[in-house]
Amino acid sequence: MKKLKSKRKKNTAFDYVNMFLILLFSIIILYPFWNQIVVSFTAADASSSLGISLWPKKWSLDAYKYIFSYGNVGLAYWNTIVRTILGTLITVAVTVLAAYPLSRKDLPFKGLFMALFVIAMFVSGGMIPTYLLIKNIGLINTRWALILPGVLNIMYVIITRNFFTNISPEIEESATMDGASPFQVLMKIVLPLSKPIVVTVALWTAVGLWNEWFAAQIYVQDKSLQVLQTLVRSMIMDVDSTNLQAQVSGVGIQSSELLLANVRAATVMVSIGPIILVYPFAQKYFIQGLQLGAVKG
Incomplete structure (x- = not known):
């Protein structure tokens, strides 16, 4: 009985360690994505000194207004x-x-x-x-x-x-x-x-x-046949891509009040939003299909 109890304790401790490592790994993966969301909704004057933050210090939709006014x-x-x-x-x-x-x-x-x-x-x-x-x-x-x-x-x-x-x-x-x-x-x-x-x-x-x-x-x-990624690329190429703190210039409303970091973060959200919604519905098939499809040569 003592051996069984000690074995159960070891298994429980191992499970806790695994859960902690998985949680830590998930945070490492998710934080850059969440950071882009925060930067995209942050005003330029607050974004330049944002650092590591889990919430916008000063809300602003200027980056999204700039994107949707840039082109069609x-x-x-x-x-x-x-x-x-x-x-x-x-x-x-x-x-x-x-x-x-x-x-x-x-x-x-x-x-x-x-x-x-x-x-x-x-x-x-x-x-x-x-x-x-x-x-x-x-x-x-x-x-x-x-x-x-x-x-x-x-x-x-x-x-x-x-x-x-x-x-x-x-x-x-x-x-x-x-x-x-x-x-x-x-x-x-x-x-x-x-x-x-x-x-x-x-x-x-x-x-x-x-x-x-x-x-x-x-x-x-x-x-009239331009796709979203080409438009996003043109939008980013219109500004200084070497300096995230550079002010945005060019077409679009309130462009002088934006930073490249704001525009980049907002374009990430606009461009990947719809396609990322597909993953939760396809995940259960994705792993099984990949494993079985790669077994035989």
Whole structure:
């Protein structure tokens, strides 16, 4: 009995240490994010001497007023949302349709196809050939130039293919014996069992499309197609990026009363707010999909 009690005490102490370390680690991760929220709502005169603070000393919405008066933020938001939704749907569809045949043992020349996919993952044509290709097929200054070039991600295909191989082949064989076609097996059996990897790929794709700005910078000059990240980059580039205490100058109301630190913090909140809300709903699928998709080679 004494041994059992001492063992329970040791386990309890170990649990407390673990909880303390996890809490400390969470605070270390969350504080920089919270600090950006505080700085974004702090007036410039208080922000210059803010230091470490958990609450704004002097509330101000000037940074957000500056951002929303800089350009057509609403249109940039809409373009980013449309790009993210369309790009995610197409990428998930292409990934699934490429990964499922590669997961089947009866695919002819399966090894050759896998070799080609792996080579394509490490070797690309480069920026200039890619730009010329997009220009020659008429995608410059179109919304599709921001979506189609990245719809086939080889890493996503391989991870999804590995997940599909973990599904019991007997389930597919029984459906085939009942007269189901390969496409019906994929849609009615494989996909319902593959929600974790589908959500994982969708989350990766959505975050990547939401944060990506370089393609919009080089493929699109039409201001009506400008995405949020490009607008945010232009906003930051208009001020001295080497000095956080520099005053903001340029377009926008009350710009002379702002610091670069205020604008940067506010742009972080404006740009990541919507996409960060997706994580709580996808987390339970994300971990499972990533683990199962990375087990088999």
